[in-house]
Amino acid sequence: MGIFNEAQKYIVGGVNSPVRAFKSVGGEPPFIERGKGAYIWDIEGHKYLDYIQSWGPLIFGHCDSDIEEAIIEAVKKGVSFGAPTKVEVDLAKEVLELFPHLDLIRFVNSGTEATMSAIRLARGFTGKDDIIKFEGCYHGHSDSLLVSAGSGAATFGVPSSPGVPADFTKHTLLAKYNDLESVKECFEKGDVGCVIVEPIAGNMSLVPGEKEFLEGLRDLCNHYGAVLIFDEVMSGFRAGLRGSYDVYGIKADIVTFGKVIGGGMPVGAFAGKKEIMEKLSPVGPVYQAGTLSGNPVAMSAGLATIKKLKANPEIYKNLEAKAKKLMEGFESISKENGIDFNYNVVGSMFGFFFNPKKPKNFDEVNESDTNRYAAFHNKMLKEGFYFAPSAYETGFICTPMSDDDIQKSIDTYKNIAKEI
8 A cells, every 4th residue: 555545544635735635737746755955855765856845945955954953953952932032033133124114023833824813913903804815816724815706806705615604705805916907996895904915926826916016006005094915925035035025125014924934844924014013912902822933943943044045145146047047948848849838937936837828817827728737747757856736836946956957857848848
């Protein structure tokens, strides 16, 4: 009996997060035993060049010596105290120094916790219940955010998962990404307390927000007295040292972080303006808590990562150059084989679509050929290249990846392109 079959006897679906089950690409997931640098090895000894990097956190690759040392030293002193530690303060200071428009931060344990808490805070600050989110943007699995579109472009959301009461989603309005008119309709329809958006959307592959769209969101929030939340759980410290702020220079009222900020450990955070953040308990009335929030092991991993990034900001140009080389190589080969192909690159993030046009929103992403992506994934995996097991996920470059690694990926795609 294989390990995946055994896992399904004890763990729901054999996995602890759905995408890992490979349902959208077919085949069985390899069970990973270890990683080093840009590579991972499964329990059968197969080696893969890893373009997932734990879904983004590992910008310095697996088992980076500095982060590893920080974790080991922290563990020696204790894994959790449920009490304040200096390392929390150190990490908070390092993060806030990068963002002049953010005054205070609160650490949590996941990106879902960060976005859920940010929305509660925004509602508490404004006294308004309705929120606007965008089709194709994922902000974790809290009830208010698991919504699907109704019949109109701007409509109150309906639950997209059993177990989510309609009453929970009736205050969530859905707008179209990169479409300001749909946002204006939502504002006119509801009493909107906040807008939450991935400024660089990483959950419909990679679709960057257009600058005019994001600037328009800022203006609309100012006009209607709503809080603008940038969900940078994925793009924070990945798109650039300051995430989307390096790309667009737009100041959100609250920014959520995760992934890179924890150096591979379970961490989330949300930061914002003082007048908003001080509505949070214990200073204000909006309640949020967590036993393991700010635990010293996760904080130490995050501190080592952020300090290393701040000391080496030039790495982003190098990572982007490698991402562009990979995508340009794939694009050229696709053209040679009559395959529709488009891509986006932002910093160390990349996303591609088997699609004749470059998508700007979720509807256009859904026009991509997901069957072709599944064939691509299966064949590349067999050759030792580990891409996301879904056409709707972003890929990541890490610092240990070499030009030779990128070229081997391109050469392998050239060999399989005719077959897909």
